[in-house]
Amino acid sequence: MTGLSVDSVMALRQSILQRNTALKDASGPGAPGAPDAPGKAGGADFTSAFKSAINEVSGLQASANEAAAAFERGDTTDIAAVMMAKQQASIGFETTLQVRNKLLSAYKDIMSMPV
Numbered sequence: 001m002t003g004l005s006v007d008s009v010m011a012l013r014q015s016i017l018q019r020n021t022a023l024k025d026a027s028g029p030g031a032p033g034a035p036d037a038p039g040k041a042g043g044a045d046f047t048s049a050f051k052s053a054i055n056e057v058s059g060l061q062a063s064a065n066e067a068a069a070a071f072e073r074g075d076t077t078d079i080a081a082v083m084m085a086k087q088q089a090s091i092g093f094e095t096t097l098q099v100r101n102k103l104l105s106a107y108k109d110i111m112s113m114p115v
Contacts, residue, residue, distance in 0.1 A: 009088065015056075016095075019049055022045075026046065054096060056092070057089070057092040061092070068085075068086065070082075
């Protein structure tokens with residue numbers, strides 16, 4: 001297999017869990033780096049983490065497409081590696097989509113609150 005193994009999947013999972021923990025720590029009340037008022041720079045940590053996650057998903061999709069193209073050209077015969085790459089990209093995309101949906105829902109809830 002080319003770069004796709006149980007260890008790489010577990011490393012990706014661990015990376016996601018670490019980011020999740022960092023986001024929870026940063027969003028807690030009185031947490032260091034938490035914004036005191038709207039518009040402060042404390043939200044930059046979330047922004048950079050989210051951009052990093054999107055770039056990682058984009059990379060997974062690009063490598064999955066490259067693996068599929070290599071299989072179609074006959075450069076590789078390992079269909080399991082191709083399917084694993086496609087599944088990783090799919091799970092990453094679905095996770096990103098769910099995070100976007102939750103953020104959009106939270107934004108709508110905040111905007112509908114009476115002042």
